[in-house]
Amino acid sequence: MTSNLNALDPLNATVRARLDQALRDHLPDPAASDAPRLAEAMRYAALAGGKRIRPMLVYAACRLAGGSLEQADVPAVAVELIHAYSLVHDDLPAMDDDDLRRGQPTCHRAFDEATAILAGDTLHTFAFELLSRAGDYPDGARVGMVRALTQAAGGAGMAAGQMQDMAAHGQLQDAAALERMHYLKTGRLITASLTLGYLAAGRPDAELARNLTAYGDAIGLAFQIQDDILDVTMDTEQLGKPSKSDEKHGKSTFPALLGLQARRARAQALCRQARAALAGYGDAAGPLQQLADYIVQRSH
Numbered sequence: 001m002t003s004n005l006n007a008l009d010p011l012n013a014t015v016r017a018r019l020d021q022a023l024r025d026h027l028p029d030p031a032a033s034d035a036p037r038l039a040e041a042m043r044y045a046a047l048a049g050g051k052r053i054r055p056m057l058v059y060a061a062c063r064l065a066g067g068s069l070e071q072a073d074v075p076a077v078a079v080e081l082i083h084a085y086s087l088v089h090d091d092l093p094a095m096d097d098d099d100l101r102r103g104q105p106t107c108h109r110a111f112d113e114a115t116a117i118l119a120g121d122t123l124h125t126f127a128f129e130l131l132s133r134a135g136d137y138p139d140g141a142r143v144g145m146v147r148a149l150t151q152a153a154g155g156a157g158m159a160a161g162q163m164q165d166m167a168a169h170g171q172l173q174d175a176a177a178l179e180r181m182h183y184l185k186t187g188r189l190i191t192a193s194l195t196l197g198y199l200a201a202g203r204p205d206a207e208l209a210r211n212l213t214a215y216g217d218a219i220g221l222a223f224q225i226q227d228d229i230l231d232v233t234m235d236t237e238q239l240g241k242p243s244k245s246d247e248k249h250g251k252s253t254f255p256a257l258l259g260l261q262a263r264r265a266r267a268q269a270l271c272r273q274a275r276a277a278l279a280g281y282g283d284a285a286g287p288l289q290q291l292a293d294y295i296v297q298r299s300h
Contacts, residue, residue, distance in 0.1 A: 067201025075196035152192035161185025187220025
């Protein structure tokens with residue numbers, strides 16, 4: 001297994017560079033914008049680096065479904081914009097009140113709180129604008145991608161999970177409630193990334209769609225378990241964001257509930273479950289298999 005993104009399948013290094021270029025191409029140019037400061041804040045939030053796991057899943061799923069990297073560009077950008085918006089809002093004083101993200105000041109610290117709110121709002125809406133008009137997709141695939149992303153980001157997905165997370169501050173949750181919250185907050189967008197890639201390829205395959213969903217649900221939970229482990233075992237410099245933040249906010253975490261060793265074992269079991277879902281696709285599933293390994297071995 002690998003804990004280094006650079007050691008993954010060459011496809012992953014390729015698509016990270018491709019995604020960064022696509023983001024630069026699609027995001028508004030401050031010099032040509034009616035709101036230059038807003039455009040600057042959007043670019044600051046979306047181009048700040050990061051692991052790019054969700055768009056990598058879009059590209060890998062599209063390729064596994066028989067599509068091209070070009071077909072995956074628009075949904076990959078869209079899902080990263082949704083992720084970037086969620087981080088901007090997550091860091092706000094009314095939410096987690098964090099000062100550091102990806103090793104640099106959070107958006108509301110680099111600009112101001114009002115600008116950060118508007119930047120997050122606009123990243124969110126811009127994601128769906130792109131899905132509605134950019135790229136060359138049949139109408140059915142385009143509607144399906146919009147539906148998948150709205151469901152994952154909204155009141156039955158990420159926003160619901162975030163609300164549950166806020167409501168749980170200072171309260172003790174059991175493992176089942178914690179897993180449900182993180183399925184909504186983190187897992188649904190991860191699984192949707194795979195769905196977007198599959199739909200962008202334009203080659204219906206119901207069995208592959210089911211297997212990608214099973215894979216996504218497993219790695220989505222594994223991703224959050226590993227995040228909780230890193231929050232208590234790594235320092236701020238290693239993480240690029242404040243460590244021990246869950247403890248500061250009185251949140252229940254997987255390690256606190258069941259211990260580090262049990263949570264590591266659970267993450268490894270989920271990784272094996274994810275890999276098994278795609279075992280029948282051989283080398284074509286290699287990038288996704290390696291991403292599953294990376295998710296539970298990463299150190300930040």
